Amino acid sequence: MDELQPLMVQRLRKVNELKKEGTNLFPNDFRVEKTCEDLVNRFGQATPDELKMVKESFSLAGRIMAMRDFGKAAFIHIQDRRGKIQVYVRSDRVGKKSFGLFKKMDIGDFMGITGTLFRTKTDELTLDAESIRLLTKSMRPLPEKWHGLRDVETRYRQRYLDLLVNPKVKEIFTKRTRIIQLIRQFLDARDFLEVETPMMQPIPGGATARPFKTHHNALDMDLYLRVAPELYLKRLVIGGFERVYEVNRNFRNEGISTQHNPEFTMLELYQSYATFEDLMALTEEMVCFIAQNVLGGLALEYQGGKIDLSPPWKRLTVKEAILQWGRIDSKTLQDYDKALKYAQGLGIPLEKGIPPGKIITELLDEIVEPHLIQPTFVTHYPTDVSPLSRRNQDHPDLVDRFELYIAGKEVANGFSELNDPVDQRERFIKQLEQGNVGEMEGHRLDEDFLHALESGMPPTAGEGIGIDRLVMLLTDSPSIREVILFPLLKPQRE
RNA sequence: GGGCCGUUAACUCAGUCGGUAGAGUAUCUGCCUUUUAAGCAGAGAGUCGCUGGUUCGAGUCCAGCACGGCCCA
DSSP: OOSOOHHHHHHHHHHHHHHHTTOOSSOOOOOOOOOHHHHHHHHTTOOHHHHHHOOOOEEEEEEEEEEEEOSSEEEEEEEETTEEEEEEEEHHHHOHHHHHHHHTOOTTOEEEEEEEEEEOTTOOEEEEEEEEEEEEOOOSOOOOTTTOOOOHHHHHHTHHHHHHHOHHHHHHHHHHHHHHHHHHHHHHHTTOEEOOOOSEESSOOSSOOOOOEEEETTTTEEEEEOSOSHHHHHHHHHTTOOEEEEEEEEEOOSOOBTTBOSEEEEEEEEEETOOHHHHHHHHHHHHHHHHHHHHSSSEEEETTEEEEOOSSOEEEEHHHHHHHHSSOOHHHHHSHHHHHHHHHHTTOOOOTTSOHHHHHHHHIIIIIGGGOOSOEEEEOOBGGGOTTBOBOSSOTTBBSEEEEEETTEEEEEEEEBOOOHHHHHHHHHHHHHTSTTTTSTTOOOOHHHHHHHHTOOOSEEEEEEEHHHHHHHHHTOSSGGGTSSSOOOOOOOO
């Protein structure tokens, strides 16, 4: 315990008094029958007279969140996982001994109550306690009831307090779980199989990102936390799991921002005999299914802007998109030097020698992305920045790939998969030669994956959806830290 | 990495021109058996993020550092 603060000293005094009286401060034999929500759902509409007819007693437990003391009686609010209910504790009903114990309870303590229901003068459904138990004594005070906990840093560092006193925060994380449940429900119903693939990989593959490194002592082997599960999921497709998905964490050793946390949650799915177009349809359907269930409709507000998820979503090619919002014509865009100069003129720090496709995607991020507020699929990316995507039949320098943008954020990335092992080998080698990947620690030619691909992968389409960003969108959260329970923060200096 | 902002009681926040550190909630004491931000009366509670500087005197001005937020790269 840190240096004893006055408030803790006062609580410790009560603790010692209770111990001396023989009270167990941490019992675990109270039987909980109901949640607050159960009682509100069942009796919330009942009139005072109807409640008088209910002779039944109910037992519930929870944390004391508010207390209004009248000397020989008190009103308190009890909060459990499903809600809150008011409890009336009076000396003449619970008995003098229990009431003496109650007087030593604090906001923040856990309490078990058995009682009957009534309605107060001010019409609030209230449990009239006939017996009470202290279930856990708390030693520190909770944040203030009215303003709650506002300090962002404390909210993240002491998320338990944030969850306790800020109901909206609890709601966001409940929604997050609901969203992931709905994803599973949606994909399971379409005969996708959920799998788990390695988090620790000898070669980090599937995305261009700096990995976290770790070491296995017994094998004396360096390992990397995965930046994507892609190459393992494809191995499973090769192994005959024609429809697979995984919802789990990826790790990227890069910057932190309102859009980026070093560990983040991704859905990746693979469907054999499907194309990137099939996956656009699936994405549209799945996101609408989730929104319908979580929001009750397809209209939502994100940070003051209105977003309509009603299908069909807009689709346009990368080229069309750049020509629409950029001040550049088709001919200039196709000329490497001119396109590079144009990009540099916009303040994008690019050096000569970068792959042509990189100019295109940088331009996309810079001039198109902010405009893509309503859901939009941008399609047909350059091949040289899409090493795992299948080439377009008619334009081999483009791939059958899409990215989904909503509210100016990249939410999904999918493509028809490259299943030609010879082409794949060449593209891996080219990627590594280009430096930005090759120089990144751990990235090297994954012979084991190529070996698998040489055994034959059926025509397949795959996609990744950023779950954190999807949750941000559906909960109107401005920062990724609002949708991750314990976002990464630097340790606090003592 | 750069710019701007923040850090004061357990929580939410004031703090004027540099001159004894403030409020509400919470806590403690007393009264109170239908309150709900209960009420009334009283009390206690501070390393003003940290380190240094300027000054007779620093929460306040200056520099550096830490952590966080927003924006930019």
